[in-house]
Amino acid sequence: MNDDQIREIVFRGLRQIAPEADPALLRSDENIREALDIDSFGFLQFLIGLSEKTGVEIPEADYEQVFTLGGLVNYLAARIT
């Protein structure tokens, strides 16, 4: 899976939580929660959904690495088999 495909999975997940926003406008270094007004619980739901889609478990200890779009895509890219 290349980065664009991963990004598309991420966007689909974000549209479930914040359908009013256009995730394609996110900058790579922007904090996703802040940019899209997603609360802690919404972000948790989003990451759980993402784990189901990609098979990549994201333990809470790693959440700081996935706060930005760039960080999240890199994190997944390194782990998707």
Next chain:
Amino acid sequence: MPWEPIRKNPDTWLLSPQLLDYGRTCAEFTWDGVRRELAGFPGGKGLNIAHQAVERHMGGPNQDRLAMRWLGKDGAVRDLTFADLSRESSRFANVLVKLGVGKGERVFVLAGRIPELYFAALGTLKNVSVFCPMFSAFGPEPIRQRLERGDGCILVTTLRQYQKKVAALLERLPQLKYVLLTDAPEDLNGTVLSLPRLMGAASSEFVIPATDPEDMALLHFTSGTTGLPKGAVHVHNAVLTHFSTGKYVLDFHPGDIFWCTADPGWVTGTSYGIIAPLLHGITSIIDEADFDAERWYRILAEQRVTIWYTAPTAIRMLMRANFEPRSRFDLSALRLIHSVGEPLNPEGVVWGERTLGLPIHDNWWQTETGGIMIANFAAMEIRPGSMGRPLPGIEAAIVRRSGEDTVEVVAPGEEGELALRPGWPSMFRGYLHDEERYRKCFVGGWYITGDLARCDGDGYFWFIGRADDIIKTAGHMVGPFEVESVLMEHPVVAEAGVIGKPEEIIGEIVKAFVVLKDGYAPTEELRLELIGFGRTKLGSAVAPKEISFLETLPRTRSGKIMRRLLKARELGLPEGDTSTLER
């Protein structure tokens, strides 16, 4: 399964708790005693929260102590001594004077936990104006309602919040004189001004005018079942409760480092995130960032936090994260953990003991009470699942309505409404512009809280549920009516009914049932559109997270939505009494 009580042995502790003998402290307690302890305003000028919190420490040993350590989300750290807070809040008070804002006028803040929020809060109190915080995750609609109903004349906010949510509202808020932007170097126009510019030009000296203890100080909005949010009015005298609860419940001692994780947009974040620790001259940790398990444990360890006041939602998210924090973080400085916002389940209390080495002390209060009313105390046995026992100076009871204007206290163990004997200093003095609603809260000499509870034979109170349809999500109250009204504004929505759907981590999630107008089909696309619509109008803190479509909503014959029935159906529970249902 009954949970074993958690017993304490304070005689063996290095630091003796402020409240050691519950019965004796209650028996000897008087509010006059607290007033004397606070020393008051010199020269008989009354009582002012900001004087007690900040000015009182000037010239004394606390002057150069750390009052707040602010942790920015990007890793920045800003240390503020009591003297720094005094200067910055004086500057803000002088800004208000310059802008013609006087006593009793409402100053709103819409911002995350940035230092300016704290300067504005204390500066507003110094000027005897009224501080009214709003949660930064509110959307335009809750913001407009609060500014309008609260007669906001000043709004302090950030450029981003202003552009995204406020600019389009200005036309509809004629009483709003100025918007002060915390991060704009220059004024945008004649009414949207740069706060840094104004602060830079303002003097750091300010003499607090005489303040009557009954002068309005704080305005906190809270949701009701019907109608729009209510503004609960608090006065400067509330500082007596802030002080005594800081002492007896939170157990502040000199040198403590305290972290209240609540946002000042809610009452906990003001009473305990700003005021109470300052009164005691101790250090507060302020974290700008949102919840993150790893970050939170790191803060507890690195900042050597001794007393931590947090909430069940955060505790349950930490439980879910399933760390063994003590293997990676040094939590040895931590002495006491408290929780508030909604009842903490016994599993949470015990998890604290097992995972953090300390049980979690739940306590109970609400926006209207202004401060903690019922609590588990450091030295007292915890019965997991119980909110604890009333504070010294607070009389609580479980009552049942016995007539139009009368109630009776029920026997121990029986369910009823949790009630408090009016008259404590931080009791709300009214709902702004809504005298009737205020009056209805008092029956037969009691303030009726709206919570259902019971009291066991030893005086421990146990929460049962709400007496109304108010939703408690992530510790915040959301009124179903506010959400329904906004959904109804969408062109395809004919009707909407909103409930709190039980959820393991955040207690309840806001769930909406929507009936579409004729000609519209319930599609996934439309569901997402409505979720987005709710978020745009209400913001993530209030908007429904789930939406289902229905053909009709159950209503009573008089036309009221039967939310109780919606909830029972959602949960697959018995529908109970449906005799008033319109068929």
